[in-house]
Amino acid sequence: MNETKGAFDSPELWSPGCIQSSTSLTSLAPPFAFGQQAMDTALNVILIVVLLVIMVSLGCTMEIAKITAHLRRPKGVAIAILAQYSIMPLTAFILGKLFQLGTPESLAILICGCCPGGNLSNIFSLALRGDMNLSVVMTACSMVLAIGLMPLLLYLYSGGLSEGDLEGKVPYKGIITSLVLMLIPCATGIILNEKKPQYTGIITKAGMVMLLLSSAAIIALSVANMGSCIMVVLSPPLLGTSALMPLTGFLLGYAVSAAFKLDDRCRRTVCMETGCQNVQLGLAILKVAFAPEIIGPLYFFPLLYLLFQLGEGFLLILAFRIHDRIKQANDAAKIICAGVDTLRAQEMKSVLRHCRNSGKPGKQYMDSAAVALTTLQAPPSAASS
Template sequence: GAPDGGSLAGGGEAFGDRSLNQGLSVLVGLGLCVTMLGLGCAVELGQLGQQLRRPVGLLLALLGQFVAMPLLAFLLALIFALDEVAAVAVLLCGCCPGGNLSNLMSVLVDGDMNLSIIMTASSTLLALFLMPLCLWIYSRHWINTAVVQLLPLGAVSLTLGSTLLPIGLGVLIRYRHPRAADLMVKISLWSLLVTLVILFILTGTMLGPDLLAHIPASVYAIAVLMPLAGYALGYGLATVFKMPPHCRRTVSLETGCQNVQLCTAILKLTFPPELIGGMYMFPLLYALFQSAEAGLFVLVYKMYGRDAYKQDTLGEEEDTDISYKKLKEEEVADSSYGTVTTEEHNSIQMELTQTTL
């Protein structure tokens, strides 16, 4: 698809409208800050310490976001014979950390919320080092092209580094003002939706109504297949780790949901517009399809999976009531997924001391 790549790159001329272009850059930057602040507000230091002692969530985030997804993006770019501009946009999206959409979806499928938040936060921190590395490794195939020779890995690292401040501020807000943190998490989820809608409208205004028609069918196909394959890979990965069903659903959503705000910000703020052109739209298309497919996942679960989940949780409660001592080893295993909170652990220990007395 070289001709396709040419027509897409040509879309960069439309970014000549300086005021709209600057407005778009500000919106992308602000949207990313609010998202990262919301992510920080969702992290509790106690949970973080627990996960660092038994880092299953950290390991799954590493394997899902920086092994499975970049490789998937690379293979799809090769299979569909994308031109270098489209390939870089797809690779960039594949190398991004997890997005906070997965946290919301995990709640809707009765997933493990602690695991979801820890995976999103740890993949975002790991991205500081691993995202530029993955981009460098997988872009070698297109090394002789201008877009890869000018790949701004330093600027990508700088953009990633700038996200640490709002994340750190969010963690501090959660520690000092938990109620304000809860509100901020809700605001960040709504801002994600609003920002994506405004980005679609502004980009459509700048690049013209023919933009979507100029994007090759292969790029649409990847935007549909990539999140779907990501969800399947995540579920498979959690199954290999012998995780319980609610954790499998969580890891599945975490792996397929990418941080599209970060991807959009990197494409918009670090690449010359005449170089990246219409491929700036790819993360927005990915966001559209990852949301639709996650919504379908939730719908299928609500219709067919919820009864099975209730039976599982009932069974677990009955087992715990019969004899906690017998299941002590299993409880330790469960806490590695972040499912047993400190309060629950303490209350169980109190019950144990009472029974022994």
């Protein structure tokens, strides 16, 4: 029996409540309730191993002096935190209203929007050639502030929505674990950069290769983990929300940092920090705060959101890499032209200096100066012909 037939014809059929009334919860409930722990464990192990290696390679690009400078003058950190905790929760709330989502869907989206920055932003900042020192400082500050800001934002935006008890459900243990998984490997990388700088290039490249290779495995396991629930999570409203949330964060994060006149590397870093949320914390809140019969297959929404963060992040990396390649080519051409102009000007000065030092320059020196002047004023192609 095809239980999803006709779903596109009637948007109401995408509602978890409708599906739960016509099918058994056993086929749609989240894995923590019905025995897919093996898949969850495999995904978590891969994520932790990849994260540890990549964060060590990220730490190899950092310098203690620059980290200290960002802490002493926290302009970039303040802008990133302001952008993240104002733009993303508001975006989640507006998209929930715009797509006319039900209460469970709106809560799932809002919880993701209120999460702090995650390690994915550090990885993307590394690939974008952003300011890695600023990136790690921002992520750490974002996670520390999440201890107070997440309950406050969820309380402010979820008024009148909650069908579960959100009070006291912020996963403080998960926040601390994320901090540890970020700071310890980064500190290891910083020490390697200070003590063994000859190996940092190899470690950084290895981290980027592991990121590319593991991304496909993570995406495949995430999709497999959704199982029969995937059609509910892939409803048009949730797809639209998942696509627009990170994109809005990326674009507005870059725009806000540009408005405050941060340099290009810092703009890229703030862009990534704003658009990337720690979806693991969102999963933890949905798991702890709501019963399976309330949240149903929407437990998987953070995974869908993660997939769009990955996809849009890779597209941004590609766009910035193409931009950098074109800019480098143009800069090289300008340097060559400037060098040619400088050389020609030096030749002209040499001829005139020779004429001047001769006392009473004869006709041959005057002719040489005139020829040199004519040659220097002509285009390079004409001069060479």
